[in-house]
Amino acid sequence: MNNATALKTGLWKQFVPYLERTSKWWYILFGIFFLGFIFGLVGLYTQITEGHIVTGMRDNVVWGMYIVNFIFFMGLSYAGALISGVLHLFRSEWRGPIIRMAELTTIFALLIGPCFILFCIGRLDRLHYLIMFPRIQSPITWDVIAISTDIIGCIIFLYLSFIEDFAKLRDRTEARFSGWRKKMYRILALGYTGTREQKKHLHWARNVMAAMIIAIAIIVYSVLAWIFGVTLQPGWHSTIFGPYFVIAAVYSGTGLLIILMALYRKIYHLEAYITKGHFVKIGVLLLIIAAFYGYFTFSDYLTKWYGSAKMDKVLIDKLFTEFYFVFIFSNYIGILLPMIIMAIPGLRTIRNITLAAIVAVVGLWFNRYLIVIPTLETPYLPIQDIRMAWIHYSPTWVEWALFIAGVSVFSMLMMLASKLVPIISVSEMETVEEEIALKEKNVQSAKA
Amino acid sequence: MKYLISNSFSGIVTLLLTITLFPGFLFAQSQEDETTEKKSTSLSLVLTRKAGGDYQMKASLAMMTETGRTLLKGVDITFAGGDDLSQIIGKQKTNLKGSTVFTFPKDRLSLPNEEGFRTFGAVYAGCDTLEPTEDQISVKDLMIEVTSVEEDSVRSIHAAAWSVGNNGDKIPLTETDIVFYVPRMFSYLKIGEATLDSSGTAVVEFPGGLPGDETGHITVIAKVEEHDVFGNAEGETRVGWAVPARLIMKDSYRALWSQIAPTWMIVTLIIMLAGVWGHYAYAVYKLVKIKKTARKLST
Known part of the structure; x- marks a missing residue:
């Protein structure tokens, strides 16, 4: 039995029981997240019945936590797309156990993110105007086009990566899947049997989509950054925002991927497949991105501080006084701690790397908060006779409820996905093993 | 003898070293003597009767050295009128180019002499190191x-x-x-x-x-x-025959305010969308091919 076959057998043995049966703990955890989702629905109901007055948003801060969450989730999505695209395209040997998590993150975060825009919009009844009367010169229209294009692309890319596993699940006659599930696997497998011709078609389609997904991820997140960049607001009107947002997105996405790796490794006992080596490799990636992200952050604030434009100065003063601890956590601890952990080999344990990832993700959420809120609290033209309560923003329980709902839905979708297909792409693992075997064979024949 | 030679040798070496390394020390006295001599200066005055009747005086002061003229900056020049330059009208410092421009207002002009000439002058009073100098011009009003x-x-x-x-x-x-x-x-x-x-x-x-x-x-x-x-x-x-120098600033073209998006934006968007959706179509086409291959196999 060669490595690929052994691996395949081992993985199926490992995953099929999880796919066939659902444990009590799965239901409990799912129930907790479902409660979070219900909490969000209550918040949404309150907002719909009582209006946006139940949120912390007022005349000055018209974009609050909803937009922070939107940027945050979109960032996670683009990072997932970038990482999975790059890993696939460059045939990374360690991609096998983690590529599916990245792909799932991409699509689920992408589905949740835009929902926060809907929560933020005051006149949802006019939403269809965006489609009916689009103005190409409006950055909001760019975003609508970009996100819808991205969603379609990500769905195609994800589906392409699932086909082989759907076919394998369809062919596992010994597995005790329910009738609807067998039917679903049969339909989704598209009759794939792994013939040479089918493999060729799938290979080309995946390669093309992997390349596309990388380009789209960069463009789409840049478009999101430009919505801020083209706006004449202190702290936003910056040419650096496009690449800065992309780097920040990859940073948070890499962090989330590490967290998911740690969780799935623990829950599904995947120690044999997701090894410390995987954590170290992706952790080093986190270190490199942290360095770039830190550089962009410093560069952005340095130019604003040195330029000392009146309102930029006010904004920076505000960041270092009112938002001091958040700023320090987000832009110092959130960047430096992951770097320190990854830079010192002795500290590179799975637990530490996961801790670094959690700090990175939470730090980045606060970074988004600092980009949106303090700027809106520092307008160029103050509104006359405004009350202080309208200037200062603090999120209400409704906004927190919807944030918790967003996280809960993301977690539920990840849990559901892991019941539908193995969380480690078995076909990808086989492909990797085949690639390694082929490489070794080539090396041996070259030596001979 | 040996002692004397030795002493002389060390004395010569000391002298040579001193001359080589510290020449300023030996010749300081002679230089000091030289610096006590005042340097000569020259002042040139250009006078122009302006349209309104004021006289504009431009004075340039320089120090004469062996290598040539050195312009003197920040030095006070006194401007005066009258035949004997007794009517002091003002004092001004020279600029970085060693010159200064002074306007003699027409209401302070002294009367011309019998022949109709007015005399104007610029005076540099000198200092410890520079000699005093002056220049004067006599003109008739034109x-x-x-x-x-x-x-x-x-x-x-x-x-x-x-x-x-x-x-x-x-x-x-x-x-x-x-x-x-x-x-x-x-x-x-x-x-x-x-x-x-x-x-x-x-x-x-x-x-x-x-x-x-x-x-x-x-x-x-x-x-x-x-x-x-x-x-x-x-x-x-x-x-009023010149071309009006108007800084004409057209209203900057703001794409957001226009009825239709700028051409470059439309073209860019079409290229990008066509490129992306074209690749999507290719991927879907490949999926169809997979399905067709499966059908072929089953039949």
């Missing part, structure tokens, strides 16, 4: 009247120059070159030159296309230069 005439679409500038005789009569200045200028940012731009005729007048054609102020006005100066009796004298007038 009036220049500049007028603009437009006949048959031909625009010309007329200048009439005259002095006033003892009995108050006008004495035209004749057979003298007169130069016409327009002031530009850093200096005068020459636009024409003519010779004053027997009636003391000269005419030049006004060139077209000269940029003026925002209303199209421009100052034209007629100047008699370095005349033996009258020195430099100017007259001026304002004409």
